[in-house]
Amino acid sequence: MNVSTNNNSKCPPALTALENVYDPEIGLNVVDLGLIYALDFNEEEHRITCTMTLTTQFCPMGESITDGVKQSLQSAFPDYSAEVNLTFDPAWSYERISEAGRDYLNR
Amino acid sequence: MFISPGNTSAASIKTTSHKVVIPFYLYASFTFLAATILLFTSGSAFFNHYFHPHLLALTHLMALGWGTMIILGASHQLVPVLTEGKLYSEKLAYASFILAATGIPLLVYGFYVFDMGEPAKWGGRLVVLAILSYLINLGVSISKSKGENIHALFVFTAALWLFLTAFLGLALVYNFTLPVLPKDSLHYLPLHAHAGIIGWFLLLVIGIASRLIPMFLISKYANVRLLWWIYYLINAALICYVLVFYFYNQAAVLFIPGTALFAAIALFIYYCYKALRQRIRKQVDEQMKISLLSVLMILLPVVSVLVIIALLVMEPEEKTSLVISYGFLIFFGWITALILGMTFKTLPFIVWNKIYHQRSGTGRILNPKDLFSPVIFKAMSITYISGFALFVPGILIAQKMLLNSGAILLIITAILYNWNVIKIINHKLSPA
Numbered sequence: 001m002n003v004s005t006n007n008n009s010k011c012p013p014a015l016t017a018l019e020n021v022y023d024p025e026i027g028l029n030v031v032d033l034g035l036i037y038a039l040d041f042n043e044e045e046h047r048i049t050c051t052m053t054l055t056t057q058f059c060p061m062g063e064s065i066t067d068g069v070k071q072s073l074q075s076a077f078p079d080y081s082a083e084v085n086l087t088f089d090p091a092w093s094y095e096r097i098s099e100a101g102r103d104y105l106n107r
Numbered sequence: 108m109f110i111s112p113g114n115t116s117a118a119s120i121k122t123t124s125h126k127v128v129i130p131f132y133l134y135a136s137f138t139f140l141a142a143t144i145l146l147f148t149s150g151s152a153f154f155n156h157y158f159h160p161h162l163l164a165l166t167h168l169m170a171l172g173w174g175t176m177i178i179l180g181a182s183h184q185l186v187p188v189l190t191e192g193k194l195y196s197e198k199l200a201y202a203s204f205i206l207a208a209t210g211i212p213l214l215v216y217g218f219y220v221f222d223m224g225e226p227a228k229w230g231g232r233l234v235v236l237a238i239l240s241y242l243i244n245l246g247v248s249i250s251k252s253k254g255e256n257i258h259a260l261f262v263f264t265a266a267l268w269l270f271l272t273a274f275l276g277l278a279l280v281y282n283f284t285l286p287v288l289p290k291d292s293l294h295y296l297p298l299h300a301h302a303g304i305i306g307w308f309l310l311l312v313i314g315i316a317s318r319l320i321p322m323f324l325i326s327k328y329a330n331v332r333l334l335w336w337i338y339y340l341i342n343a344a345l346i347c348y349v350l351v352f353y354f355y356n357q358a359a360v361l362f363i364p365g366t367a368l369f370a371a372i373a374l375f376i377y378y379c380y381k382a383l384r385q386r387i388r389k390q391v392d393e394q395m396k397i398s399l400l401s402v403l404m405i406l407l408p409v410v411s412v413l414v415i416i417a418l419l420v421m422e423p424e425e426k427t428s429l430v431i432s433y434g435f436l437i438f439f440g441w442i443t444a445l446i447l448g449m450t451f452k453t454l455p456f457i458v459w460n461k462i463y464h465q466r467s468g469t470g471r472i473l474n475p476k477d478l479f480s481p482v483i484f485k486a487m488s489i490t491y492i493s494g495f496a497l498f499v500p501g502i503l504i505a506q507k508m509l510l511n512s513g514a515i516l517l518i519i520t521a522i523l524y525n526w527n528v529i530k531i532i533n534h535k536l537s538p539a
Contacts (some may be wrong), residue, residue: 021468024459024475026325026388056322060122060188064460068468075468094327094387105325105388 002034002096007041010077014039014048017076021068024061028104030069034096037087041080048073051085053092062086123184123193125461127200129532131180132454134208135446136528138172140521146439146498147514154505157431158293164219169438170303171234172211175269177446178311179203179241181453182262185315186245189259190252199244207237214280223283231277238273242266257334261314264342268306275299298352304437305345305368309405312445313337313375316402320379323395323452324386333378340371358419365413372405393481397448397488404444408436432502439517440495447491447524451479451531458531466536478534479527487523490516 005011018036019029030036030052038051050069054062066084073082097105142165149161186194194200210233217227245266249259276299279292288295317334320326344367351360379402383391391399411433418426455475466472494516501509 020471022471022474024456024463024467025323027474055325059322060185060456061460063122064464064467067464070468072468097387107390 003031003036004038005040007039010041011039013076014050014073017072018050018069020072021065023055023065026055026105028097028101030065032098032101032104033092034098034101035065035092036069046080048077048080048082049085050082051087053087053090055092057088057091122187122460123200124197125457127194127197127204128180128184128457130204130208131176131183132450132528133532134204135173135177135180136521136525138168138176138211139443139446140518140525142168142173143514143518143521147511147518150507150510150514153431153502153510154428156427157434158296160218160221162431162434163221164215166434166438167211167218168215169442171207172215174308174438174442174446176207176211177450178308178315179207181449182245182311182315184453184457185319186248189262189315189318190249190256192248192252195244195247195251199240203237203240203244206233206240210234210237217280223280227280228277231273231280235270235273235277238266238270242270257331257338258314258318261310261317261334261338264338265307265311265314268302268310268345272299272303272307275302298349300434301348302345305341305348308437308442309372310338310341312442313341313371316398316445317375317378319449319452320395320398320402321382323398324382324391325388326382326386328378328382328385330378330381333374337371337374337378340367340374344368344371358416358423361416361419362413365409365416369409369413372409376402376406392476393484393488394448394451397444398452399448401441401444401448404436404441407440408433411436428503428505432499435499435502439498443491443495447487447520450524450528451476451484454528454531455479458534462534462536473537478531480530483523483527483530487520487527490523491520494520 003011003015015031015036019031021030022028023030023033023035026033033055035052035054036050037053038049040049040051041047042049050073052066052069054065059065066086069084070082074080145161145165145168149165152159152161152165155162182189183194183200186192210230212230213226214230214234217223217230245263249256249263252259275295278287279295279299282288282292282295313334317337321328344364347367348361348364351357351364379399383399411429415426415429415433418429455478458478459473459475463472494513496513497509497516498513500506501513
């Protein structure tokens with residue numbers, strides 16, 4: 001798992017919150033799937049920007065997953081607004097899945 | 108490091124409302140049950156010519172009411188996924204449903220009683236209008252999408268072939284009472300049938316399956332170049348068939364489009380095999396197993412049509428039992444197997460999105476696969492494969508007992524299918 005951030009103290013609780021967002025087809029959370037690329041905390045504007053991807057650019061559940069990411073960040077950090085910056089560059093790859101995620105998929 | 112979403116943002120992929128899509132699924136489910144009952148009651152028709160009224164009624168019930176309706180429903184849902192945009196008009200989608208839902212029973216009734224009068228003509232007109240609405244909706248949605256997309260091209264070309272098939276079909280209905288074509292309707296039947304089977308079903312299924320199968324298997328495999336080859340081969344085979352039909356209608360020449368078609372299907376099977384091999388998730392669920400089985404089941408009608416052509420070359424007398432089994436292998440084999448599997452990959456998502464979308468991110472919630480019963484699905488798969496396996500030899504050796512047993516098992520399959528479909532549609536919010 002490789003998530004870049006500008007705030008090392010707030011990033012872990014944010015990732016814990018994001019572990020509640022699941023890809024409904026795969027049944028794995030977005031953190032273990034490696035969909036989260038970066039978490040940026042703007043302290044002046046009290047805004048969190050999550051840069052993330054999807055397993056496929058045409059994921060029919062994309063909207064549901066990105067809405068879930070926003071909701072979970074907002075409930076973990078009620079004083080902040082949350083936004084998602086969706087990107088496919090670089091595209092998601094198998095290598096981004098965490099060890100726990102691989103164990104789950106190999107069951 | 109990361110490029111901002113810009114025009115590649117999946118946030119711009121807007122799912123089509125479930126209200127548009129679910130009526131297509133429900134209609135198709137009930138039609139499947141009706142078709143299996145008709146299969147049972149019309150058993151003796153399978154020992155006659157394929158132009159038998161009951162067989163014509165059954166074929167159109169399966170092709171339009173079952174296959175086309177569910178594919179129209181799924182494709183309205185998948186347009187945003189395929190075009191990376193949104194469906195142009197939900198009103199046109201509703202219009203398409205209402206026109207087809209009204210037209211299909213009228214047309215089927217006309218065939219069943221073999222009266223090509225006003226009910227059949229109105230049925231045909233309404234079906235053509237339904238397809239035209241779909242074609243316009245699809246065409247505008249694609250024209251508004253960004254970039255080149257092979258899957259959308261497959262679907263749009265398939266819709267064009269469907270329109271041509273339906274238009275020719277309407278002309279054939281008229282031709283019974285008013286000679287609008289130079290020869291009788293029976294003469295054009297193979298052209299009408301193959302434009303529909305290859306142009307509509309095969310192109311569309313490959314266009315959608317080539318995106319959905321790797322997506323559901325969570326596979327790393329992608330090969331757009333191979334898909335282009337498949338696209339050209341299928342269209343070339345079909346155009347070649349039309350030319351042979353008009354200019355040199357000799358059985359031996361039919362091997363040319365037949366071979367091109369066989370090559371296209373072999374490449375598609377290879378594509379699915381590679382997607383399966385390069386999957387990330389080890390486990391393949393039951394719905395995907397049935398869907399993958401349907402990919403192999405395409406081979407059955409292809410081999411059967413090659414045998415029919417070979418026999419025609421040796422002896423010009425048509426083997427009607429082989430031709431009838433060819434139709435059965437397509438509609439109750441390949442297309443039905445695909446729908447039985449894919450319904451339970453797509454419909455649960457549609458309903459899940461309606462109920463659980465707002466709950467995403469609030470912890471463990473039910474997954475789409477939890478919306479139907481796996482036990483009913485398993486039972487449905489067993490009765491389907493057994494029913495299919497009994498019915499085909501029943502046609503070939505003209506054995507009524509096999510036909511009846513096969514038909515009963517297929518009725519049970521349809522009941523189990525409907526049971527699970529209704530269970531999904533009626534699903535209410537519940538904890539994981």
